[in-house]
Amino acid sequence: MQQTLFAGILVASLATFVFSCYRRLALVSVGAGEYRFDHPMTRLKEVLVYALGQKRVMKRPFGINHGVIFWAFLVLTLANAEFLISGVFPNLNFTLLPPPLHGTLSLLFELSSLATMAAVSLAFLRRIFNPPYEEARTFEAFFILSMIAGLMAAYFGVHAAEIAMGEASPSFSAPVSSLLATLLGHTPLAGQLPVIKAVSWWVHAVLLLSFMNFLPYSKHMHILTAIPNVFLRSLGKVNSQPREEFAEGRTFGASTVDRLSWKDLLDSFSCTECGRCQNSCPAAATGKQLNPRMLIHAIKESLLGNGSSLPSSADAVAASSAASLIGKGEGTVSEAALWSCTSCGSCMESCPVFIEHLPKVVKLRRHLVEMEARFPEELLNLFENMEQRSNPWGMAPSERSKWSSQLDLEPFEAGKTEYLLFVGCSGAFDARNKQVTVALTKVLDAAGVSYGILGKDEKCCGESVRRLGNEYLFETMANENVNQFRSRGVTKVITQCPHCFNTLKNDYRQYGLELEVIHHTEFIKGLIGRGSLKVKGGEDLGRVVFHDSCYLGRHNEVYEPPREVIREVTGAAVHELPRNKENGFCCGAGGGRMWLEEHEGTAINRSRVKEALDQKPATICVSCPFCMTMFEDGIKEFTGVTTQVKDIAEVVAQNL
Amino acid sequence: MIVVACIKQVPDTTQVQIDPVTNTLVREGIPFIINPYDTHALEETLRLKDSHGFKAVALSMGPPNAEAALRKALALGVDRSILLSDRVFGGADTLSTSNVISAAIRRLMDEDEIGIVFCGKQTIDGDTAQVGPGIAVRLGFSQLTLVDRIERIDTGARTITVRRKLEGRYEIVEARLPAMITVVRELNRPRYPTVPMRLASAKAEVERWSNEELKLDVNSVGLKGSPTWVSRIFSPQRAQGEILGDGMNDPVAAALMLVDRLVEGDLLAV
Amino acid sequence: MTEPKKIKKPRGKARVVTGKCVACGARCQSACPVDGVEMSEAGEPLILVEKCIGCVKCVKACPAGALEMFYTPEELEILAALANKGEEELDEEELARRRLVDSYRGVWVFIEQNSGEAARVSWELTGVGRELANSLGVELTAIIIGEKIGHLADEAFSYGADCACLIDDRVFSQYRTEPFLDAMCYLIGKYKPEVVLMGATGMGRDLAGAVATRVKTGLTADCTGLGIDEKRNLMQTRPAFGGNIMATIMCDRFRPQMATVRPHVMPMPERRPGATGKVVTESYTISESSIFTRVLEVITDKSGKDKVDVAGAEFIVSGGRGMMAKENFGMLEELADLLGGVVGGSRSAVDAGWLPQDRQVGQTGKTVRPKIYIACGISGAIQHLVGMQDSDVIIAINRDREAPIFEVATYGIVGDLFEVVPALTNRLRELKEA
Structure with a gap:
């Protein structure tokens, strides 16, 4: 009777669960195509390390807590499978296994359940007293935690009652249940043991099936999607942006869910709302509207809201009938939020399930720029300047080589000069950064490096316009550069700017141009290492802090070379900032923000400069012209500060 | 009703430099752009198209490569772009330029009524501010120069009220339509072309009118029709x-x- | 019968002198009678040697001396032989030109006035007009059109005019293009002056362009230099290509020769009170009902002082980080008031909350082009420079000699702005009160 009833409930529950999952996951298919199945073995390895190994989860406080629950869940999956099967076929259970194996399993289940109870309680308390972010105290969160705790309690209830009734014997393989059974025997409930067992059993059954059926409708969907999402992650760093095909009749960028890729949509179902992205986001930290977690959430809301009415895998040709993702209210992101992204990548770096926020921001920006020509006022000038004069300020291109007029530099010529020194717009036009360029040439000359420059013929790499979503203009600029590099036979490039570095190295690859691109900090490190460059060393620069450039560090993982160069020069290790390397905090200029006013909240550069000044440094070392400008500007806000901002190249040049 | 934007493709003068050795103009690689003031004329034309449903036409006299400027106008949203190009139009000063442009506008008038002709207040290469008034006089249109705001347009009464920006003062002026208006930069903020419009404009037709269409006396156009000529060019004392x-x-x-x-x-x- | 064949003068071929072309707009192509000039993408000519007939028209048309004639050695020999004989004839065109030119006499200056108050530029023009009239040996006439403007005649005489021609009528009480255009054309038709000068102001440019078109003559805008050549022609020198080059413009086949001059370009002539001259009062009236343009309202800047327009200002005093505090901007305000200008600032001054956003000059603020830009305590980061580097005169006041602002400054003072600015203000006030 009970078995038949349960069998009915189980079948119905499983059917609903499967249907729910299908209904939700099928929505992902409205997204545009994207290939994510290359290198399957590598992908499996990533799953082992990051999903099963919880490597990223563990990097933040309470990560261990999640790890415990996760691994316990894996173990308990077995227990629950047995539970469900034996519910229908009571004789089909683990007692059929050889006793040692059964005993081991039982012990594992007991310990896992106990650990889960503890971890869940801790999570419960954390959420009350110290939540990861204010809005994390949701009913859903507490409900799920209670459910899990309830499941564990019911598990113990069933087994304790069984032992107390003598259906099973107390043993070391069921320490918790045995203890509970003993305790039970001493309470008035001792006479109600069969009832306790039955109630516990049904509570466990109902909770388990409810939990399963609740999953697809909650943020705990990630239990199902996180592992596939890790499998499908971008194998390389997400430091480039996809190209667009500029053909008539197409739409560009994305303003609706069906213009995002299916992986973008799967990302939205994989979000655990852990809040790590928003806690590391420089825009969110300084009071801007952007919140990377809410961006992903909005995509999910929008997909759930109108995904079912959309055709699957629509090509970006016909107009979409879906509601816009850009705007106000549920399921949308505001324009101001989109424009406040610095593209620093800290959200992606901190995401335990490898959600790729940045490409989504850029796709939405592309829609605004390319389809609607709607963007902050300041950008009109920028775009026109880039298009007409190939530099952000609209300076005459003939002035690009002015910085070198007093120097005796070679023009780049394949065969005669080995490296191209790609100066970049800031290094060529901006007064402060011109000093860095000159310092760099001094260093290169001292080491006898064979290099040349393009002079007036150098063009802007287009990095900012790409991150700002003007892919059409970027395409033109990229083609000009790629053609020039090809026709001049450029193969090895030294860049002074991490933004040029990333674009030449990673973006131009999409145009079939493979260059050996080296940032000057790496190059200088190599020169010192090979003994080609002698630095005096031991120079007392006082306390030196180093600020990681997002595009050199996080996006390209060049963390050590600048630190090693500083160590060579000063003889001492750099003093690390609280947020450093992959956790480094953006200066505020990336993602095209360099050319935008910061109207909302407080200034990002001020916040970062304060962090640096709190370390009482004599010198703040940077490796990026944008960082240089942001720090030089920001430091002026603090009175009575004598701290200097220097590029690594300058520090080296003054110690030759 | 048609609204016309007169635009000129000019060398980007901020990039013009004098070779200190030969004392001549270094023009290598200097790009051509739409005269910045004309971009505001174009924008106002498009705004009137959007708000009043007028037909927007961009007009330019210049060499064949000036087609690029007119193509950009198409990308921004004008309905028609017409290039007035002919060998006999070359070397024109402002008087013969206004002759050609007003002849073209007259030709448009055969098709439909002209409401307003917009021009930039001046060009950055010539800086003369004379072609606009020249067009107004030749066509007998109301002449409203240095306009920084359009107060209202009354198509019924055929009047327009604008604000003119003069030295130390503004004037609110009402005039009869059709009118020739030269605009200052404060009038509006030019738009940026969308990618679909850019792609479409790459294929769209830029009409080409030569003197065969305009049928002007060859002695009244180009170099021959220009009373002024440049006798000497030299570098300024910097x-x-x-x-x-x-x-x-x-x-x-x-x-x-x-x-x-x-x-x-x-x-x-x- | 074979007459001794007259030696034909070799005509040579035209060719391009490299590096001199300014891409003026295909004057050479237009001048060529045989379609022998092709223009390159860059706007430079390409001479089709096989078509060239050596007429020299393109060479004459070129303003930049970028075309020349070249001859084969044999041709050069013949030329040398011919030169020994020596002969020069006047062509028909030149004769017609001389007849036309001779029928126009006199230099005119249009006196721009507003409610009976003359614009300063009118007297500056009177000064330069006096010199031109002297060179030509003709009278200088001041053209004064308006309502109740009789008193301006005496003023014109005091600045050097020989004669004042007045049209005084209600219809001219405020400037409108139509009536002024009609009146000017009437006067030009009647008196045939050879030179007409106007101020390159909003009004002057509006009127000059219209007048030149109606009387079908040449007009040269924004002249910075005016002179007379040996053939009584006006040599009009003006900047072109955004001031990168200077061009001398001629209008030798048409009369009158018209030119405008920007205010403050010509020196103010000395005033000689009590000077007299001939007054000609013309009665030229137009019925109000035939004019379709009405000035509904005139708004002077004073009434809108709160709404400071940095972009359109002629004088800007800007402050940057070096101003130290909001209170110190009062000092700049004072200086700006004296100059009749406005206060602007760099991004850091705006970021610090010392100035409202709409006063920001630079990449992400306003682009300005005033007559004088005074940068106080602004280091001159590129983002600021691109917003103000086209100003006519840039004055930089900064303690740091190495500040990039000095690279673009016309005049720089390396010093403490808190000492320099008050000294500057005091000196200007003295001048104003004197």
Whole structure:
């Protein structure tokens, strides 16, 4: 009777669960195509390390807590499978296994359940007293935690009652249940043991099936999607942006869910709302509207809201009938939020399930720029300047080589000069950064490096316009550069700017141009290492802090070379900032923000400069012209500060 | 009703430099752009198209490569772009330019009524501000120069009210339509083309009218129809920056030197 | 019968002198009678040697001396032989030109006035007009059109005019293009002056362009230099290509020769009170009902002082980080008031909350082009420079000699702005009160 009833409930529950999952996951298919199945073995390895190994989860406080629950869940999956099967076929259970194996399993289940109870309680308390972010105290969160705790309690209830009734014997393989059974025997409930067992059993059954059926409708969907999402992650760093095909009749960028890729949509179902992205986001930290977690959430809301009415895998040709993702209210992101992204990548770096926020921001920006020509006022000038004069300020291109007029530099010529020194717009036009360029040439000359420059013929790499979503203009600029590099036979490039570095190295690859691109900090490190460059060393620069450039560090993982160069020069290790390397905090200029006013909240550069000044440094070392400008500007806000901002190249040049 | 934007493709003068050795113009690689003031004329034309449903036409006289500017106008949203190009139009000064442009507008008038002709207040290569008034006089249109705001357009009464920006004052002026309006930069903020419009404009037709269509007396156009001609071009004396006095130790003397320089140069309004 | 064949003068071929072309707009192509000039993408000519007939028209048309004639050695020999004989004839065109030119006499200056108050530029023009009239040996006439403007005649005489021609009527009480255009054309038709000068102001440019078109003559805008050549022609020198080059413009086949001059370009002539001259009062009236343009309202800047327009200002005093505090901007305000200008600032001054956003000059603020830009305590980061580097005169006041602002400054003072600015203000006030 009970078995038949349960069998009915189980079948119905499983059917609903499967249907729910299908209904939700099928929505992902409205997204545009994207290939994510290359290198399957590598992908499996990533799953082992990051999903099963919880490597990223563990990097933040309470990560261990999640790890415990996760691994316990894996173990308990077995227990629950047995539970469900034996519910229908009571004789089909683990007692059929050889006793040692059964005993081991039982012990594992007991310990896992106990650990889960503890971890869940801790999570419960954390959420009350110290939540990861204010809005994390949701009913859903507490409900799920209670459910899990309830499941564990019911598990113990069933087994304790069984032992107390003598259906099973107390043993070391069921320490918790045995203890509970003993305790039970001493309470008035001792006479109600069969009832306790039955109630516990049904509570466990109902909770388990409810939990399963609740999953697809909650943020705990990630239990199902996180592992596939890790499998499908971008194998390389997400430091480039996809190209667009500029053909008539197409739409560009994305303003609706069906213009995002299916992986973008799967990302939205994989979000655990852990809040790590928003806690590391420089825009969110300084009071801007952007919140990377809410961006992903909005995509999910929008997909759930109108995904079912959309055709699957629509090509970006016909107009979409879906509601816009850009705007106000549920399921949308505001324009101001989109424009406040610095593209620093800290959200992606901190995401335990490898959600790729940045490409989504850029796709939405592309829609605004390319389809609607709607963007902050300041950008009109920028775009026109880039298009007409190939530099952000609209300076005459003939002035690009002015910085070198007093120097005796070679023009780049394949065969005669080995490296191209790609100066970049800031290094060529901006007064402060011109000093860095000159310092760099001094260093290169001292080491006898064979290099040349393009002079007036150098063009802007287009990095900012790409991150700002003007892919059409970027395409033109990229083609000009790629053609020039090809026709001049450029193969090895030294860049002074991490933004040029990333674009030449990673973006131009999409145009079939493979260059050996080296940032000057790496190059200088190599020169010192090979003994080609002698630095005096031991120079007392006082306390030196180093600020990681997002595009050199996080996006390209060049963390050590600048630190090693500083160590060579000063003889001492750099003093690390609280947020450093992959956790480094953006200066505020990336993602095209360099050319935008910061109207909302407080200034990002001020916040970062304060962090640096709190370390009482004599010198703040940077490796990026944008960082240089942001720090030089920001430091002026603090009175009575004598701290200097220097590029690594300058520090080296003054110690030759 | 048609609204016409007259635009000119000009060399980007901010990029023009004088070779210090040969004392000649370095023009290598200088791009051509739409005269910046004309972009505002174009924008206002498009705004009237959007708000009043007028037909927007962009008009330019120039060499065949001026087609690029007209194509950009198409990308921004004008309905038609017409290039007035003919060998006999070459070397024109402002008088013969206004002759060709007004002939083209007259030809458009055969098709539909003209409401407003917009021009930039001047070009950055010539800086003359004369073609606009020339067009107004030749066509008998109301002439409204230096407009920084359109107050209202009454298509029923055929009047337009604008604000003109003059030295130290503004004038609110009402005039009869059709009108020729030259615009200043404060009038509007030009739009940026969308990618679909850019792609479409790459294929769209830029009409080409030569003197075969306009049928003007060849002695009234181009170099022959130009009363003025350039007899000589030379480099200006460039004032190098000058650091005045010793401001650190004697700021007052430095300030006095500065005022003297300004008075000598007659730069002060006081 | 074979007459001794007259030696035909070799005509040579035109060719391009490299590096001199300014891409003026295909004057050479237009001048060529045989379609022998092709223009390159860059706007430079390409001479089709096989078509060239050596007429020299393109060479004459070129303003930049970028075309020349070249001859084969044999041709050069013949030329040398011919030159020994020596002969020069006047062509028909030149004769017609001389007849036309001779029928126009006199230099005119249009006196721009507003409610009976003359614009300063009118007297500056009177000064330069006096010199031109002297060179030509003709009278200088001041053209004064308006309502109740009789008193301006005496003023014109005091600045050097020989004669004042007045049209005084209600219809001219405020400037409108139509009536002024009609009146000017009437006067030009009647008196045939050879030179007409106007101020390159909003009004002057509006009127000059219209007048030149109606009387079908040449007009040269924004002249910075005016002179007379040996053939009584006006040599009009003006900047072109955004001031990168100077061009001398001629209008030798048409009369009158018209030119405008920007205010403050010509020196103010000395005033000689009590000077007299001939007054000609013309009665030219137009019925109000035939004019379709009405000035509904005139708004002077004073009434809108709160709404400071940095972009359109002629004098800007800007402050940057070096101003130290909001209170110190009062000092700049004072200086700006004296100059009749406005206060602007760099991004850091705006970021610090010392100035409202709409006063920001630079990449992400306003682009300005005033007559004088005074940068106080602004280091001159590129983002600021691109917003103000086209100003006519840039004055930099900064303690740091190495500040990039000095690279673009016309005049720089290296010093403490808190000492320099008050000294500057005091000196200007003295001048104003004097």
